[in-house]
């Protein structure tokens with residue numbers, strides 16, 4: 001069956017005529033609003049029909065109903081990645097929020113994670129066993145979207161991308177069949193799912209591997225942005241030979257006054273260095289303290305911080321280090337993977353995003369890569385490593401009166417970092433389909449496409465496939 005698309009975003013779907021059997025909600029139905037809600041308020045979604053799936057049976061029913069109606073199918077879990085969704089005209093959006101808990105197997109060191117669970121759900125369930133997961137910086141990001149896009153964690157320089165630590169993925173295919181993909185069953189599909197750019201089916205569960213972690217040394221050191229050039233130059237030089245136990249991030253931030261956020265870091269631009277040094281076993285704590293001291297002491301000596309919060313914490317506290325907003329906000333972002341910047345690159349970055357640039361964006365970040373991100377212990381899926389030194393991510397508010405300034409700021413930083421851009425991007429950090437993106441080489445693109453043609457010959461999920469573009473596409 002060929003999937004056809006309708007043109008109007010809110011095309012009414014008449015259940016009786018199209019055979020949707022009352023499974024799917026249409027615009028105007030509160031169940032529709034629940035299913036289409038996004039974290040990025042600047043990226044509303046307008047599918048033709050929607051459903052919040054609480055079980056695998058719900059997903060199967062939705063896929064079958066959509067096909068009977070001649071509609072395409074796409075998925076979301078938490079809506080954190082809504083900015084990268086293409087138009088949902090003629091499409092059923094399945095929000096996966098499966099009504100089962102995360103199940104940890106401490107002996108196997110794995111967690112069975114239902115689609116819809118967040119990284120906070122996983123680390124909370126794993127912590128009593130001295131285990132942690134390769135979660136991203138935010139507790140509210142969903143495991144499925146994060147892992148399918150690779151997943152860049154503050155444990156990543158020690159362990160690589162999160163997608164390399166997956167045992168199995170359960171999904172409902174275009175014919176409505178639930179299948180398990182792992183190293184022994186559907187191995188090519190298992191490979192393509194991990195970073196391949198979507199378009200394979202609706203995932204209902206991911207079995208992730210957990211890592212031994214008794215504690216982390218984590219926190220942030222904040223400086224007035226006037227110290228950015230000197231501190232950022234020292235940090236960038238440290239990253240070249242940094243121990244893999246540490247994964248850090250350097251950001252220029254403009255935070256408005258916020259409840260619970262120390263006033264000395266709001267209402268002004270600050271430079272913040274945060275991240276984690278892992279402590280797998282109690283005996284590793286002294287070494288972790290030395291790593292933090294080696295990093296921070298020269299920086300503290302070069303410029304006096306306005307706030308310093310590094311401390312020993314339980315692994316679940318790491319999801320709070322990066323101060324990611326827990327509640328939905330309207331924003332726009334831009335991302336690129338970068339080569340080592342050196343002093344010249346740091347200077348250009350600070351010039352474009354720091355004091356004197358006039359920037360209003362909330363955050364211009366350099367996330368430290370290298371280590372196991374570049375040389376993983378074992379190969380994983382389609383996106384299993386990157387040899388970039390940094391992931392740049394710029395984020396600004398996309399409120400009606402702020403969106404223009406944000407776009408200008410992001411464009412200026414893009415130009416400034418241009419000479420250091422690798423030409424590649426990390427899938428999870430791409431915000432929007434019109435920005436340049438490329439995850440892998442053409443041979444990998446072809447291999448992933450071959451898997452898609454096999455499992456979804458009619459293109460039911462084709463509308464969700466991440467585009468391969470090196471330059472901004474037409475909006």
Ligand SMILES: Cc1cc2nc3c(=O)[nH]c(=O)nc-3n(C[C@H](O)[C@H](O)[C@H](O)COP(=O)(O)OP(=O)(O)OC[C@H]3O[C@@H](n4cnc5c(N)ncnc54)[C@H](O)[C@@H]3O)c2cc1C
Nearest residue numbers: 076077078079080081136137138142145146151152203428
């Ligand atoms: C505050 C914040 C902090 C972040 N920090 C990090 C970080 O540290 N590291 C990092 O790597 N990324 C980070 N991200 C990016 C995040 O990992 C991606 O946006 C990711 O796609 C979110 O996944 P989700 O499931 O929560 O979002 P969703 O919007 O629900 O899903 C994103 C995409 O995943 C796919 N998907 C979701 N559910 C399913 C399903 N059931 N079946 C099939 N496909 C599905 C779809 O293609 C969907 O478009 C951050 C994002 C935010 C907003």
